[in-house]
Amino acid sequence: MKSDDFDAWLVAEQAAVEAALEAWVPADAPAGLGLAMRYGVLDGGKRLRPLLVLAAAEATHGARAAALRAAVAVELIHAYSLVHDDMPCMDNDVMRRGKPTVHVAHGEAQAMLAGDAMQALAFEVLTPEDEPAMPPALQASLCGLLARSAGHAGMAGGQAIDLASIGLALDEKALRDMHRRKTGALLQASVLMGAACGERSPRAWDALSRYGAAIGLAFQVVDDILDVTQASETLGKTAGKDEHHNKPTYVSLMGLEAARRHAYELRNQAHVALADSGLPDAARLALLADRVVERDS
Amino acid sequence: MKSDDFDAWLVAEQAAVEAALEAWVPADAPAGLGLAMRYGVLDGGKRLRPLLVLAAAEATHGARAAALRAAVAVELIHAYSLVHDDMPCMDNDVMRRGKPTVHVAHGEAQAMLAGDAMQALAFEVLTPEDEPAMPPALQASLCGLLARSAGHAGMAGGQAIDLASIGLALDEKALRDMHRRKTGALLQASVLMGAACGERSPRAWDALSRYGAAIGLAFQVVDDILDVTQASETLGKTAGKDEHHNKPTYVSLMGLEAARRHAYELRNQAHVALADSGLPDAARLALLADRVVERDS
Numbered sequence: 001m002k003s004d005d006f007d008a009w010l011v012a013e014q015a016a017v018e019a020a021l022e023a024w025v026p027a028d029a030p031a032g033l034g035l036a037m038r039y040g041v042l043d044g045g046k047r048l049r050p051l052l053v054l055a056a057a058e059a060t061h062g063a064r065a066a067a068l069r070a071a072v073a074v075e076l077i078h079a080y081s082l083v084h085d086d087m088p089c090m091d092n093d094v095m096r097r098g099k100p101t102v103h104v105a106h107g108e109a110q111a112m113l114a115g116d117a118m119q120a121l122a123f124e125v126l127t128p129e130d131e132p133a134m135p136p137a138l139q140a141s142l143c144g145l146l147a148r149s150a151g152h153a154g155m156a157g158g159q160a161i162d163l164a165s166i167g168l169a170l171d172e173k174a175l176r177d178m179h180r181r182k183t184g185a186l187l188q189a190s191v192l193m194g195a196a197c198g199e200r201s202p203r204a205w206d207a208l209s210r211y212g213a214a215i216g217l218a219f220q221v222v223d224d225i226l227d228v229t230q231a232s233e234t235l236g237k238t239a240g241k242d243e244h245h246n247k248p249t250y251v252s253l254m255g256l257e258a259a260r261r262h263a264y265e266l267r268n269q270a271h272v273a274l275a276d277s278g279l280p281d282a283a284r285l286a287l288l289a290d291r292v293v294e295r296d297s
Numbered sequence: 298m299k300s301d302d303f304d305a306w307l308v309a310e311q312a313a314v315e316a317a318l319e320a321w322v323p324a325d326a327p328a329g330l331g332l333a334m335r336y337g338v339l340d341g342g343k344r345l346r347p348l349l350v351l352a353a354a355e356a357t358h359g360a361r362a363a364a365l366r367a368a369v370a371v372e373l374i375h376a377y378s379l380v381h382d383d384m385p386c387m388d389n390d391v392m393r394r395g396k397p398t399v400h401v402a403h404g405e406a407q408a409m410l411a412g413d414a415m416q417a418l419a420f421e422v423l424t425p426e427d428e429p430a431m432p433p434a435l436q437a438s439l440c441g442l443l444a445r446s447a448g449h450a451g452m453a454g455g456q457a458i459d460l461a462s463i464g465l466a467l468d469e470k471a472l473r474d475m476h477r478r479k480t481g482a483l484l485q486a487s488v489l490m491g492a493a494c495g496e497r498s499p500r501a502w503d504a505l506s507r508y509g510a511a512i513g514l515a516f517q518v519v520d521d522i523l524d525v526t527q528a529s530e531t532l533g534k535t536a537g538k539d540e541h542h543n544k545p546t547y548v549s550l551m552g553l554e555a556a557r558r559h560a561y562e563l564r565n566q567a568h569v570a571l572a573d574s575g576l577p578d579a580a581r582l583a584l585l586a587d588r589v590v591e592r593d594s
Binding site for chain 1: 451
C-alpha cells in the first residue's frame with residue numbers, strides 16, 4: 001500500500017469516527033452534561049484506537065456498522081479516562097489537545113459526571129436494539145472485551161499503579177506491567193474488538209492479540225520519549241510532566257536511545273504477528289504500527 | 298406471604314448478594330484499587346436494587362445464576378455513584394453507611410478510580426465467558442438496560458440536573474423528572490433486568506416497567522422525608538443535607554404530610570401494576586414496595 005493511500009484512508013476514517021461521535025454523543029443530555037461530554041470527546045485526538053478497530057475489522061471482513069460502533073465505544077472509554085485523569089485529584093492538568101481541560105471549562109463536578117456518562121455511553125453504543133450488523137452474541141462479546149480492558153485488571157488498574165508509583169524506582173518488568181494495563185489493554189482491546197466484528201479464526205485472533213500487545217507497549221514507550229523531546233505546543237498537552245511529577249518512564253529507566261530501539265523492536269514484533277495472522281488484508285494494521293512508533297505528537 | 302417469611306427471604310438474599318460481591322470484587326486488583334472498590338461496596342447498604350432484581354427474576358422464573366449476576370452489576374453501579382457523589386467536588390460527604398466515605402479513607406484519586414473500575418466491573422460481571430445461564434442475548438440485553446439507566450439519560454443525567462438545580466425553585470414536574478433519572482432509572486432497571494432473566498411476556502414487561510417507575514419515585518419521596526425526620530445516626534449518613542445544600546425536595550415543595558400521602562399513592566400504583574402483570578409469584582415485589590415506603594432509614 002502506498003503511503004498516499006494510507007494517508008487518505010486515515011483522513012477519511014478519522015472523519016467517519018468524528019461524524020459518528022457527533023451523532024451519538026448527545027448535545028441535549030440534561031443540564032449541560034451533554035455539552036461537557038461532547039467537549040471531552042469531539043474535535044480532537046488522533047483517534048488511534050478507533051483506527052485500530054476499523055483496520056482490524058477490515059482485515060477480518062467485519063461489518064462496517066458494527067466496527068464503527070466498536071470504534072466509537074473504545075474512543076469514549078479513552079476520552080472519559082482523559083477527562084478523569086486531568087482532574088485536580090489526579091494529574092491536575094489544565095490543557096489537553098490544545099484547549100482547556102473539561103474540568104477547567106465545565107467545572108469539576110460536571111467533568112466527573114461527564115466521564116461517568118461517557119463510560120456508560122460506550123456500552124449503550126455497543127447494545128443497539130435495532131442494528132442487524134450487531135447480533136446479540138457480538139454485542140455481548142464487545143461489551144466483555146471493552147469492560148475487561150477498561151476495568152481493574154486493565155486501564156483503571158494501571159492508573160492505580162501509576163498513582164502509587166510516583167517517586168518510586170520501578171524496574172522494567174514493573175513499568176511494563178503498569179503500561180500493559182494503563183494504555184496497552186485498551187489498545188489491544190481495540191484490535192480485538194475490530195477482529196470480533198469479523199470472521200473468527202483462532203490463528204488470526206492469537207496473532208492480532210500479540211500485535212495489539214506489541215503496539216500497546218510501543219505506544220507508551222514513544223509517549224515517554226515524546227514527553228522529554230517535544231514541546232507542549234506540538235503535543236497539545238503539557239510536556240515534561242512525567243519528570244515534573246517524578247514518574248518512572250522508559251526514558252528514565254533505560255535512557256533515550258535504548259527507549260527508541262525498544263520502540264522499534266516492538267514495532268517489529270507487531271509486524272511479525274501480522275505475518276503470522278494469515279490475514280491477506282493487514283497492510284493498514286502494519287502501517288498503523290509504523291505510525292505509532294514514528295509519530296511526533 | 299407472611300411478614301416473617303419475607304423477612305427471612307430478605308436476610309437470606311442480602312447474604313447471597315454480599316457473598317457474590319465478596320467473590321467478584323477483587324481484593325487483589327493492583328495498588329490498593331481492589332481494596333478501595335471493596336470498601337465502597339461491601340458490608341453495608343440495604344441492597345434494595347439487588348433484591349428487586351432477584352424478586353423480579355423469581356416472579357418470571359429466571360435462572361438464579363443470571364439473576365445474581367444482574368443483582369451484583371446493579372449494586373456496583375449504585376455503589377460507584379455513591380463513591381463519586383460523596384467526593385469533595387460533588388456533595389463533599391465524609392460519612393456513608395456509618396463509616397468514612399471512600400475518598401476520606403483511600404484518598405480522592407483512588408476513590409475516583411475505584412468508582413470508574415466499579416462501573417466497568419458491572420459490565421464484566423454481565424458478560425461471563427462460561428455461564429450457561431447467561432446466553433449472549435441475555436448478556437446483551439442486560440448490558441443495554443444497565444448502560445441506559447446509568448448514563449446521560451438516566452442516573453448521570455439526573456445528577457447533572459441535581460447539580461444545576463441547587464438553590465432553584467423547581468416545580469413538581471421538574472423535580473419528578475430529575476428523580477426519575479437520578480434514582481428512578483436504576484431502580485426501574487433493576488426490576489427489568491430481573492425480568493429479562495425470566496420468561497418474557499409483553500404484558501408482564503409493561504406492568505413491571507410501571508411497577509419499577511412507581512417504586513423508583515416513591516423511594517426518592519421517602520428519601521426526602523427521611524432527610525428531614527431522621528437523625529444522621531439512623532440514616533448512617535449526614536441528615537438534613539438537602540436543606541443545608543438548599544436542594545429542592547418533595548418536602549420543601551409540597552410539605553411533609555402531602556409528601557407522605559404521595560409516597561403511599563405511588564406504593565398503590567406499584568401494587569396495581571403488579572396486579573396487571575398476570576404474574577402469580579409477585580408477592581415479594583409487592584412487599585418490597587411496602588418496605589420502600591415504610592422504611593425508616
